[in-house]
Amino acid sequence: MDKTKAAAVLKSGVFWAVLFAVAAALCAGYLIYKKTHQQTGRFAVINVKGETLTTLPLGEDTEYTFFTERGVNTVMIKDGKVSVSYSDCKNQICVDTGSISHVGESIICAPHRLTVTVTGETDTDVVVV
Amino acid sequence: MKIKDMTVTACLAAAALVVFVIEAQLPPLGIPGVKLGLSNALVLMAMAVVGRKHAAMVLFVKIILGNIFAGTPASFLFSLFGGAAAYAVMALTFKFFGRNKMWVTSALGALANNAGQLVAALLIMRTSAVLVYIPMLVIAGLAAGIFTGLAAQFSVRAYDKLRR
Known part of the structure; x- marks a missing residue:
């Protein structure tokens, strides 16, 4: 041509x-x-100010650092559990919460308006009596 | 700079600013960061009626003042990256497509805008997780770009009639 x-x-x-x-x-x-063809299993949903920033599968070990308007949070996924390993907030409640892995559990960093919530298939390994 | 060009540029900049501020007040469309970007129609229109250099001024005023009135430092960075990328692409392709295919120019500009914002997102959030938005951004960019391009096209036609 x-x-x-x-x-x-x-x-x-x-x-x-x-x-x-x-x-x-x-x-x-x-x-x-x-x-x-979505991956099955559990996910950690990262919310900032009520908006979902990203969703991470709990199956892979990773570490992400989120720079929000109000500060820095590092979210770590290890052995199927998610935790906030570092935060530059005042009260450190999110870091002290430790690791979570069950559906519905969440970690909240109020000073940064950041939440980490576990979603996915309902737990079958926990029986609440 | 001719006085007339200056006046038209200022009017378009003011209009772009108003559209930008109003659009920023609208609720988000479900996907974070996706919006129509109608103020870009005014930048495109400026390109057609007063030229590329003046269009850059409209864009500059829109980004700086728009984010002072209705924005955050983060949204400023997004606007800057997106706007600069969109402007570069549109300035390069505008002459080629001409006034009757402004929607093509606009769609390419919208795609560049989204690419620029993605780069900004990568810089701010330092995570490749934002890359999953690419397909969504392509669809949204095309739809919004074609729409705003047509809006600019009709506006330019009306402007030409008015001037006669």
């Missing part, structure tokens, strides 16, 4: 409409695929 033809194609609205549609469809397909 010579240069003028290539330019004509690039200038056509139809070309871009098709390209954008394909890109959007690919992304939508990926999102749907991910939704239906």
Whole structure:
């Protein structure tokens, strides 16, 4: 294809409409695929000021540091448990809470408006009598 | 700088600022950071009626004052990265697509805007967890970009008629 033809194609609205549609469809397909093939198990949901920042699977050992408007929190996942290993907040309640792993449990760092909540399949290893 | 260009630029900057501030008050659309970005239509319109340099001024005023009126230091950084990336892409592609395909320019700009904001997010949060938003940002960017581009296109047409 010579240069003028290539330019004509690039200038056509139809070309871009098709390209954008394909890109959007690919992304939508990926999102749907991910939704239906989601990892099972438990997750730590990190919320800041009520908005979910990210969701981390408890299955992988990781460490993330979150820089919020009000300060720094390091969230650590180890052996299927999540804890706040470091925080530069005043009261250190989040650090003192220790590790959590059961669905519904949460760690709250009120000074930074940060919460870590465990979600996922309901526990079968805990029986509350 | 011609007085007329200056006046038009100032009007567009004021309009962009108002749209930006109003949009910042709207509730978020479910996905953090995703919004229409209608103020970009005014930047694009400025590109068409007063040129690229003046459009940069509209963008600059919008980012600085917009974030003073309705923003946080973090949102300022997001605006700056996104706005600069979008402006660069739109300035480069605007002449090529012309006034009748501003929606293509706008969509490419919106994608660049989201890419720039993603870089800002990576810098602020220092976690690759933000990368999972990419597919969502592509879809949102295309939809919002095409919409704001069409809005700018119709506005420019109306402006041209008015000037005649």
